[in-house]
Amino acid sequence: MEITDIDGVLCNGVKEGKLGLGLARFSGNVAGVFTGNRIKAAPVIVCRENISKGYAKGLIVNSGNANAFTGEQGLKDAREMCRIAANLFGCREDEVAVASTGVIGRKLDVEWIRKKAADVYSGLGNSKEHAERFANAIRTTDRFIKKAYSESAKISAVAKGAGMISPNLATMLCFVFTSARFESGELYEILRKAVKPLNRLTVDGDTSTNDTVLLIATGRDKIDRDIFEAELEKVFYSIARQIAKDGEGATKVFEVVVRGAESEKSAELAAKAVANSLLVKTAIFGCDPNWGRIVAAVGYSGAEVDEKISIAFENDEKTVFLVDRGKITGKEEEAREIMKGDFRIIVDLHRGKCTDYAVGCDLGYEYVRINAEYTT
Amino acid sequence: MEITDIDGVLCNGVKEGKLGLGLARFSGNVAGVFTGNRIKAAPVIVCRENISKGYAKGLIVNSGNANAFTGEQGLKDAREMCRIAANLFGCREDEVAVASTGVIGRKLDVEWIRKKAADVYSGLGNSKEHAERFANAIRTTDRFIKKAYSESAKISAVAKGAGMISPNLATMLCFVFTSARFESGELYEILRKAVKPLNRLTVDGDTSTNDTVLLIATGRDKIDRDIFEAELEKVFYSIARQIAKDGEGATKVFEVVVRGAESEKSAELAAKAVANSLLVKTAIFGCDPNWGRIVAAVGYSGAEVDEKISIAFENDEKTVFLVDRGKITGKEEEAREIMKGDFRIIVDLHRGKCTDYAVGCDLGYEYVRINAEYTT
Numbered sequence: 001m002e003i004t005d006i007d008g009v010l011c012n013g014v015k016e017g018k019l020g021l022g023l024a025r026f027s028g029n030v031a032g033v034f035t036g037n038r039i040k041a042a043p044v045i046v047c048r049e050n051i052s053k054g055y056a057k058g059l060i061v062n063s064g065n066a067n068a069f070t071g072e073q074g075l076k077d078a079r080e081m082c083r084i085a086a087n088l089f090g091c092r093e094d095e096v097a098v099a100s101t102g103v104i105g106r107k108l109d110v111e112w113i114r115k116k117a118a119d120v121y122s123g124l125g126n127s128k129e130h131a132e133r134f135a136n137a138i139r140t141t142d143r144f145i146k147k148a149y150s151e152s153a154k155i156s157a158v159a160k161g162a163g164m165i166s167p168n169l170a171t172m173l174c175f176v177f178t179s180a181r182f183e184s185g186e187l188y189e190i191l192r193k194a195v196k197p198l199n200r201l202t203v204d205g206d207t208s209t210n211d212t213v214l215l216i217a218t219g220r221d222k223i224d225r226d227i228f229e230a231e232l233e234k235v236f237y238s239i240a241r242q243i244a245k246d247g248e249g250a251t252k253v254f255e256v257v258v259r260g261a262e263s264e265k266s267a268e269l270a271a272k273a274v275a276n277s278l279l280v281k282t283a284i285f286g287c288d289p290n291w292g293r294i295v296a297a298v299g300y301s302g303a304e305v306d307e308k309i310s311i312a313f314e315n316d317e318k319t320v321f322l323v324d325r326g327k328i329t330g331k332e333e334e335a336r337e338i339m340k341g342d343f344r345i346i347v348d349l350h351r352g353k354c355t356d357y358a359v360g361c362d363l364g365y366e367y368v369r370i371n372a373e374y375t376t
Numbered sequence: 377m378e379i380t381d382i383d384g385v386l387c388n389g390v391k392e393g394k395l396g397l398g399l400a401r402f403s404g405n406v407a408g409v410f411t412g413n414r415i416k417a418a419p420v421i422v423c424r425e426n427i428s429k430g431y432a433k434g435l436i437v438n439s440g441n442a443n444a445f446t447g448e449q450g451l452k453d454a455r456e457m458c459r460i461a462a463n464l465f466g467c468r469e470d471e472v473a474v475a476s477t478g479v480i481g482r483k484l485d486v487e488w489i490r491k492k493a494a495d496v497y498s499g500l501g502n503s504k505e506h507a508e509r510f511a512n513a514i515r516t517t518d519r520f521i522k523k524a525y526s527e528s529a530k531i532s533a534v535a536k537g538a539g540m541i542s543p544n545l546a547t548m549l550c551f552v553f554t555s556a557r558f559e560s561g562e563l564y565e566i567l568r569k570a571v572k573p574l575n576r577l578t579v580d581g582d583t584s585t586n587d588t589v590l591l592i593a594t595g596r597d598k599i600d601r602d603i604f605e606a607e608l609e610k611v612f613y614s615i616a617r618q619i620a621k622d623g624e625g626a627t628k629v630f631e632v633v634v635r636g637a638e639s640e641k642s643a644e645l646a647a648k649a650v651a652n653s654l655l656v657k658t659a660i661f662g663c664d665p666n667w668g669r670i671v672a673a674v675g676y677s678g679a680e681v682d683e684k685i686s687i688a689f690e691n692d693e694k695t696v697f698l699v700d701r702g703k704i705t706g707k708e709e710e711a712r713e714i715m716k717g718d719f720r721i722i723v724d725l726h727r728g729k730c731t732d733y734a735v736g737c738d739l740g741y742e743y744v745r746i747n748a749e750y751t752t
Contacts, residue, residue: 286748299415372662
């Protein structure tokens with residue numbers, strides 16, 4: 001199920017070398033969450049302004065230039081992108097959502113965008129090919145397109161982003177379309193909650209200036225909120241795993257599940273610390289069941305923890321305990337087998353009832369190669 | 377100037393394969409700072425207890441086994457190490473400082489330590505060779521011994537630790553000897569302040585369970601406190617740079633200096649975020665003056681920041697601005713030249729008067745190789 005299968009959505013896109021442009025036409029309520037970086041790209045600032053009224057009539061996205069760290073000129077250019085789309089869509093400039101991804105610190109080539117926008121607009125449609133062209137237009141270093149859907153909740157999402165941060169600071173863009181009907185305030189509440197898997201996707205800790213997640217609801221169908229929320233979270237979870245899978249040089253995806261924490265916060269801190277640990281990531285790359293590194297990461301995470309923890313590696317077939325309530329089991333060889341594919345690291349703190357998780361990918365030579373040899 | 381040149385200090389050490397044992401005999405006031413990891417190794421717990429009275433009569437250190445994550449048995453073993461040393465030194469068990477470094481989660485071979493301690497004790501002395509044997513005994517993956525001194529303040533320090541965390545979680549042990557005379561409370565205040573360079577040494581964010589820094593003052597000489605404090609900080613700064621230099625796979629050391637911050641905290645956060653950024657570390661490895669990654673790191677650091685920042689690369693010969701109050705200068709080629717050796721990244725936030733710094737090293741293929749191929 002493609003984004004174009006959502007009732008009321010038309011789209012199209014074009015890619016020429018490193019530059020891309022995508023347009024989506026719709027009319028509906030919109031909610032968004034954006035980067036937490038203090039240095040925010042111009043399109044992030046403009047998009048947040050434009051969708052603050054709770055609805056939009058279209059979306060314009062470019063790739064190849066992030067329009068970040070571009071000052072007043074950048075804001076003008078981001079607004080000009082909205083104006084270009086508004087003229088084509090026949091709506092107001094402030095009714096357009098906007099996003100950018102690519103190199104930072106360079107002036108946007110607005111004329112290229114203006115020229116291409118006319119072509120892209122004239123080819124808008126709702127076929128599978130249209131959805132693909134849009135998805136392709138927003139790619140940068142992505143090895144594959146990320147998409148996920150829920151038929152029952154009439155949700156379809158498309159995203160770009162690499163599990164480890166890409167040379168251009170790994171902007172994560174995720175556009176979720178649904179024909180469900182929700183008030184804009186409700187839509188924002190739903191998004192804030194359901195977006196959790198993307199916040200549990202730990203990369204290398206570097207946060208882009210351009211990260212943007214939009215939830216666009218065309219309002220054609222009545223869908224139960226609880227069902228919708230649960231399905232939306234599943235969609236984001238799938239996107240998060242796909243982004244991790246596409247990590248630069250990543251050979252496998254792993255998940256850290258923390259159980260038995262005293263507080264939600266402890267569970268979150270511990271899960272993120274383990275998934276972010278360079279030592280854990282490199283050990284996973286080398287299939288080395290070095291649980292000591294996991295203990296250390298939990299220890300410095302800020303979570304309440306003592307030595308009575310349990311650590312297990314798990315895949316869909318079995319669970320191997322390396323540490324059982326502080327006792328070392330010596331099952332390294334069994335654990336090593338599990339590490340050959342995607343797997344889960346289970347950490348039980350045995351101190352309470354709270355649980356949380358994080359999704360990560362391993363770190364190998366390719367990551368260094370890609371990031372050391374990239375030239376500004 | 378070796379640690380054995382400090383009036384009142386005798387030492388000796390032995391290394392057999394991966395196992396090492398060092399003893400130091402003295403009588404003086406002691407202050408210590410230890411790992412912030414919630415999972416603390418047994419020797420850290422025992423050492424903190426023993427030096428809490430403000431003085432000690434000797435030090436016993438082993439390498440090859442961290443005696444961490446070893447529960448009640450670990451505490452017993454750490455106390456047994458103190459007892460072994462106390463019997464030799466003719467003092468009380470709780471008058472001995474203790475430290476360990478090495479693999480975690482394995483029971484300590486106390487018998488090996490007992491046997492070697494007698495030999496090491498009988499060979500105690502104050503020659504250069506004795507200092508070298510002690511330094512060598514505490515090494516694990518270190519490619520070289522770290523030491524620094526101040527003649528004027530009568531300080532000599534020896535340390536072990538690799539700039540990026542070593543397979544054994546990069547325990548940093550640093551023993552500073554001085555013949556200066558300070559009350560134990562004063563000694564602790566001095567240490568807390570002067571140890572800053574070691575806290576500004578950013579590695580890969582992974583904190584060991586065993587980190588221990590001891591300041592041992594034999595009290596033979598009267599030295600002005602201000603001078604002593606300044607000299608001690610220089611000693612720690614030198615040790616920090618040596619540890620960074622010995623980073624696993626590191627080819628160069630860099631320093632991030634943040635100026636013009638609104639608060640001390642902002643300056644610290646920004647400096648550490650840049651020095652810790654994987655993207656910055658890999659860019660430095662590849663001599664890529666990708667200042668966008670620095671902007672992004674400052675942006676997510678939590679520091680107050682806007683686009684009007686300046687970024688320059690600097691060595692002892694020149695300073696090259698890449699961004700000047702938000703304006704991009706285009707001097708990437710000049711910056712690339714500077715990146716070929718050790719250099720400083722200057723970030724001026726132009727918002728206030730606070731300043732801070734961090735010391736780091738680059739990250740290359742060797743880091744991945746060492747950490748992926750290490751086997752527990």
